[in-house]
Amino acid sequence: MASVYRTEDCQYTVDREALVQRLAEALQGDSLLVDDEAMRPYECDGLAGYRQMPQVVTIPETIEQVRHVLRVCHDMNLPVVARGAGTSLSAGALPHPQGVLLSLARFNKILEIDHERRMARLQPGVRNLAISEAAAPYGLYYAPDPSSQITCSIGGNVAENAGGVHCLKYGLTVHNILEVTMITMAGEEVTLGSEALDSAGYDLLAAVTGSEGMLGVIVEIKVKLLPQPPAKDVLLASFADVETAGNAVAGIIGAGIVPGGLEMMDKLAIQAAEDFVQAGYPTDAAAILICELDGSPDDVRAQRERVCQLLDEYGAAEIRVAGDEDEKARFWAGRKAAFPAVGRISPDYYCIDGTIPRKHLAYVLQRMQELSDEYGLRVANVFHAGDGNLHPLVLYDGNVPGEFERTEELGGRILELCVEVGGTVTGEHGVGMEKINQMCVQFGSPDLEQFRALKYAFDPSGLLNPGKAIPTLNRCAEFGAMHVHHGELPHPDIPRY
Amino acid sequence: MSEHDQAEDLAQRIAEAAREGTPLRLQGGGTRGFLGRETGGTPLELSGHRGIVNYEPTELILTARAGTPLDEIEAALAEQGQMMPFEPPRFGDGTTLGGAIATGLSGPRRPWAGAARDLVLGTRVVNGKGEYMRFGGEVMKNVAGYDVSRLVTGSYGTLGAILEVSMKVLPLPEAEASLTLATGEDEGFRAVEASYRDGVPVSGAAHDGSALHVRLSGTRLAVDAGLQRLGGDRDEDPAAFWHALRDHRLAFFTADGPPLWRLSVPMLKGVPELPGERLADWNGQLHWVRTDAPAADVFREAARLGGHATLFRGGDGHDEVFQPLPAPIRRLHEQVKAAFDPDGILNPGRLYAGL
Ligand SMILES: Cc1cc2nc3c(=O)[nH]c(=O)nc-3n(C[C@H](O)[C@H](O)[C@H](O)COP(=O)(O)OP(=O)(O)OC[C@H]3O[C@@H](n4cnc5c(N)ncnc54)[C@H](O)[C@@H]3O)c2cc1C
Numbered sequence: 001m002a003s004v005y006r007t008e009d010c011q012y013t014v015d016r017e018a019l020v021q022r023l024a025e026a027l028q029g030d031s032l033l034v035d036d037e038a039m040r041p042y043e044c045d046g047l048a049g050y051r052q053m054p055q056v057v058t059i060p061e062t063i064e065q066v067r068h069v070l071r072v073c074h075d076m077n078l079p080v081v082a083r084g085a086g087t088s089l090s091a092g093a094l095p096h097p098q099g100v101l102l103s104l105a106r107f108n109k110i111l112e113i114d115h116e117r118r119m120a121r122l123q124p125g126v127r128n129l130a131i132s133e134a135a136a137p138y139g140l141y142y143a144p145d146p147s148s149q150i151t152c153s154i155g156g157n158v159a160e161n162a163g164g165v166h167c168l169k170y171g172l173t174v175h176n177i178l179e180v181t182m183i184t185m186a187g188e189e190v191t192l193g194s195e196a197l198d199s200a201g202y203d204l205l206a207a208v209t210g211s212e213g214m215l216g217v218i219v220e221i222k223v224k225l226l227p228q229p230p231a232k233d234v235l236l237a238s239f240a241d242v243e244t245a246g247n248a249v250a251g252i253i254g255a256g257i258v259p260g261g262l263e264m265m266d267k268l269a270i271q272a273a274e275d276f277v278q279a280g281y282p283t284d285a286a287a288i289l290i291c292e293l294d295g296s297p298d299d300v301r302a303q304r305e306r307v308c309q310l311l312d313e314y315g316a317a318e319i320r321v322a323g324d325e326d327e328k329a330r331f332w333a334g335r336k337a338a339f340p341a342v343g344r345i346s347p348d349y350y351c352i353d354g355t356i357p358r359k360h361l362a363y364v365l366q367r368m369q370e371l372s373d374e375y376g377l378r379v380a381n382v383f384h385a386g387d388g389n390l391h392p393l394v395l396y397d398g399n400v401p402g403e404f405e406r407t408e409e410l411g412g413r414i415l416e417l418c419v420e421v422g423g424t425v426t427g428e429h430g431v432g433m434e435k436i437n438q439m440c441v442q443f444g445s446p447d448l449e450q451f452r453a454l455k456y457a458f459d460p461s462g463l464l465n466p467g468k469a470i471p472t473l474n475r476c477a478e479f480g481a482m483h484v485h486h487g488e489l490p491h492p493d494i495p496r497y
Numbered sequence: 498m499s500e501h502d503q504a505e506d507l508a509q510r511i512a513e514a515a516r517e518g519t520p521l522r523l524q525g526g527g528t529r530g531f532l533g534r535e536t537g538g539t540p541l542e543l544s545g546h547r548g549i550v551n552y553e554p555t556e557l558i559l560t561a562r563a564g565t566p567l568d569e570i571e572a573a574l575a576e577q578g579q580m581m582p583f584e585p586p587r588f589g590d591g592t593t594l595g596g597a598i599a600t601g602l603s604g605p606r607r608p609w610a611g612a613a614r615d616l617v618l619g620t621r622v623v624n625g626k627g628e629y630m631r632f633g634g635e636v637m638k639n640v641a642g643y644d645v646s647r648l649v650t651g652s653y654g655t656l657g658a659i660l661e662v663s664m665k666v667l668p669l670p671e672a673e674a675s676l677t678l679a680t681g682e683d684e685g686f687r688a689v690e691a692s693y694r695d696g697v698p699v700s701g702a703a704h705d706g707s708a709l710h711v712r713l714s715g716t717r718l719a720v721d722a723g724l725q726r727l728g729g730d731r732d733e734d735p736a737a738f739w740h741a742l743r744d745h746r747l748a749f750f751t752a753d754g755p756p757l758w759r760l761s762v763p764m765l766k767g768v769p770e771l772p773g774e775r776l777a778d779w780n781g782q783l784h785w786v787r788t789d790a791p792a793a794d795v796f797r798e799a800a801r802l803g804g805h806a807t808l809f810r811g812g813d814g815h816d817e818v819f820q821p822l823p824a825p826i827r828r829l830h831e832q833v834k835a836a837f838d839p840d841g842i843l844n845p846g847r848l849y850a851g852l
Contacts (some may be wrong), residue, residue: 117764119764194763195804196763196803196805198614200819200821201822203614231696256578256671258668274546295716296718302717358555389637416566422636425637425641427636435641454648460832
C-alpha cells in the first residue's frame with residue numbers, strides 16, 4: 001500500500017544504521033525495536049485502514065531516555081511520533097515512514113493519589129480507567145470517560161482532548177487536568193499549568209491539550225478528581241422518529257436540566273447493540289435516549305420526575321427508569337458496546353466524529369441517509385446527544401476492492417456536512433491523518449497559517465508528528481477546498497441561527 | 498452588515514498599525530485598564546463592535562461581539578433563565594465581554610463551575626498582522642486545530658484582538674442561598690469540601706478573616722439539605738455578598754491602603770504568609786492580600802505555595818505585575834507571542850516586559 005503521507009512531508013534524509021546506533025546509546029533490548037516483525041503492532045492505531053511502518057520503534061522507560069530519543073532525532077533531523085495506547089481513531093499515532101515511533105507504554109505508573117486534595121499525579125501511559133479505579137476507595141473518580149477507557153492512556157487523552165459520555169456536565173480532558181510536564185523537541189522539560197486553578201501568563205496548558213503530539217512529548221500529568229455523586233438514576237426513552245428524540249433533548253436542556261449523560265442511538269445501532277449485549281432495548285424504536293441524572297438522592301429524585309414529565313410531553317413512546325444497579329448497567333451496556341456491536345454486523349466499520357449544533361440534527365440525519373443511499377453503504381448512528389457530537393458508523397467490507405476508499409469519501413462528505421451547518425469535523429477523536437483534508441473546509445488560510453505558526457513556536461524544527469492535523473496550504477489547494485475565506489463558512493445560504 | 502459589526506474596519510486598522518509598526522493599546526469598556534502593566538500605544542477602541550450575534554438557549558450557547566456589555570448579555574440570559582457560570586467580575590460600568598475574556602478572570606463560582614477559559618468555545622480574533630481568524634465554534638465539543646480560543650483567553654490582548662466570543666452558558670439554579678458562619682478559615686474550608694463531597698451544591702466559599710461565607714446553588718431540595726447540614730445564619734439576599742466580593746465592592750477592597758495582590762494557590766497547601774490583611778475566596782484557593790511587602794516577596798510566597806501572584810491594584814505598573822516565568826516557559830511565551838504578533842504591536846508589555 002502506498003504511503004498515506006504526502007511527498008512534501010517525507011523530505012528527510014535517513015541514515016538508518018546511524019540512527020539505530022545513536023538510539024542504542026541509551027536504549028537496549030526490547031526498548032529498541034528494529035525488526036519488521038517486532039514493529040508490526042505499531043504500524044497502525046485504532047484506525048486500521050491506515051498503515052505505515054516507521055524506521056524504528058523506541059519504548060523508553062525513563063524520562064532521560066525520552067529525552068535521548070528526541071535529542072537524537074533533533075540532531076539527525078528525523079520525525080518523531082509519540083504513541084500512547086494506540087487507540088486513536090484518526091491515525092494520530094500512525095508512524096512516519098522516515099521517523100521514530102516513541103511509545104510511552106512503559107510510563108504506566110500512578111505516581112500519587114492525593115485524595116485529600118482531590119488530585120492524581122500520573123505517568124502518561126496510565127490507562128484512563130485505572131485512575132478512577134485507584135481513586136474509588138476514596139469516593140473519587142476522574143471524570144472524562146471515553147468509551148475506550150479500559151485501554152486508552154491519559155497521555156493520549158491529553159493529546160486528543162478526549163471526551164466521554166459524561167462531558168456535557170463534567171467537561172472534557174481540558175477541564176479536568178491541572179498540569180502537564182512535557183519534553184520539547186529540543187529536549188527541554190517544561191511544566192505547563194499548576195496545581196492552582198490558574199497560572200501566570202498564557203494558557204499553554206490549553207494549547208497543548210488536544211495538540212495531537214505535535215507540540216511536545218507528555219511525560220507527566222496531574223488531574224483533578226471529583227467526588228462520586230451520591231446517587232444516580234438512568235432513564236431509557238424510546239421514540240418513533242429521530243427528530244422527536246432530538247426535540248426532547250432540547251426540551252430537557254431548555255428546561256434547565258443538565259444531565260450527567262445524554263446519549264442517543266438510532267434504529268440500526270439499537271438493533272446491533274441489542275443483538276450483541278441483550279440490553280433489553282426496544283428494537284422497534286427509531287431512536288432511544290439514555291439519560292443519566294446524578295446528585296444527592298433528593299436532587300436526583302426531583303430531576304427524574306421533571307425529566308420523565310418532559311420526555312412524556314415531548315412525545316416519548318416509552319420511558320423506563322432503571323430499578324436497580326443491574327438495570328442501570330444494562331441500560332448503559334448497549335451504548336457502551338455500540339461500536340463492537342456494529343462491528344459484529346459488518347466485516348468492518350468506520351467511525352466518524354463530527355459535531356453539529358443540535359437544532360440541525362434532523363436535517364443532518366436526513367442528508368446522511370441520502371448520502372448513505374448514494375454510496376450504497378449503511379450508516380448506524382450513535383450520538384452524544386447532549387453536546388451535539390455525532391458518531392455515524394459506516395458499515396463496509398474492507399475485502400471488497402475500493403470499498404474502504406468509498407467509505408472514506410462518504411466519511412469526508414459527512415464531515416463537510418457538519419461544517420456546512422456550522423459544526424466541526426471532529427468533536428473528540430482528533431484530526432490526525434484522517435481528517436486533514438476536511439480541515440481545509442473548516443478553516444480559512446489565515447487560521448491554518450496561525451496554527452502552523454503556533455506549532456513552530458513550540459517545535460521550530462517541525463519534527464513532532466509532521467504531516468498531520470494541520471494541512472499545508474499546498475495540500476488544501478490540491479484538495480480543492482480553498483473556497484473558505486476570511487472565516488466565512490461555505491454555503492452562506494444555509495441558516496445557522 | 499450591521500453598524501455594530503466593525504470587524505473589517507478593526508482588522509484593517511490593525512494591519513495598518515503592523516505595517517507602520519505602531520503599537521496599539523486595545524480597549525473594551527475601559528473598566529479594566531488598571532489591570533496588567535502600563536502600556537503606551539495608540540488606543541484601539543473595541544467597544545463599538547458589539548451585540549449578541551446568536552443565542553441558543555437549548556444548546557447552552559451564546560455568541561456575542563467583544564464590545565457587548567456584560568449587563569446586556571446577562572439580561573438576555575436571565576430572560577431565558579440562564580447565566581454565565583464563570584461569573585465574570587466587573588470593576589465599573591460597561592465591562593465588556595471582550596475585556597472579561599481577554600483578562601480571563603472568574604468570580605466566586607469558579608472552583609465548582611469553571612473558569613472563563615473553561616466556558617469559551619470559540620473566538621474570532623485579529624492577530625498582530627491584521628488577519629481575521631476564526632477558531633473553535635458554536636459547539637461544545639470541538640478538537641479541530643489547536644485550542645487558540647482558550648490560549649487567547651487571559652492573554653490581555655497581547656496575542657490578538659478578540660472580536661467575538663462563543664461560550665457555554667448554563668441554566669440558572671432553581672434555588673440559591675447564602676450563609677454566614679462563625680467558623681475559622683481552615684476548619685471552615687474543610688467543612689465546605691466535606692459537604693461538597695457529600696453532594697451539597699456549593700457555589701461559593703470565602704473567609705473574610707472573621708466569618709465563613711458559603712453559597713449554595715442547585716435544586717431547592719439540594720439547597721435545603723445543604724442549609725441543614727452547614728447551619729449558620731442565612732443571609733437575606735443570597736447574591737449581595739457574592740456580587741460585592743466578585744466586583745471588589747467590599748470594604749476590604751475599597752478602603753485606602755496598601756496595594757492589592759491576588760494569589761492563586763493550590764488546594765489545602767497553606768495560606769500566604771505576608772504582612773497586611775487577607776481575604777480568602779475559592780474555598781482557600783484564591784487569596785486577596787493588601788500588603789506593602791516588596792513584589793519579590795509576594796512572588797516568592799506565591800511560588801512557595803505552588804501558585805502565582807498578580808499585583809492587582811496600586812503599586813508600580815512599570816515593574817512586573819504578573820508572576821515572573823521560569824526561563825523555558827518565558828522562551829515559549831516569546832515564541833508564541835511572535836507567532837501571533839510578529840511586530841509586537843498588540844498591547845506590548847501589558848503582560849510582561851518585552852512581550
Ligand atoms: C472503541 C473506541 C472507542 C473510543 N471512544 C472514545 C470516546 O468515547 N471519546 C474519545 O474522546 N475518544 C474515543 N476513542 C479514541 C481514543 O481512544 C482517544 O483519542 C484516546 O485519547 C487516545 O489515547 P491513546 O493512549 O490510545 O493515544 P494514541 O492513539 O496512542 O495517540 C493518540 C495521539 O496522541 C498522541 N500522544 C499519545 N501519547 C502522547 C504523549 N505522551 N505525549 C504526546 N503525544 C501523545 C499521539 O501522537 C497521537 O497523535 C475511542 C477509540 C476506540 C478504539
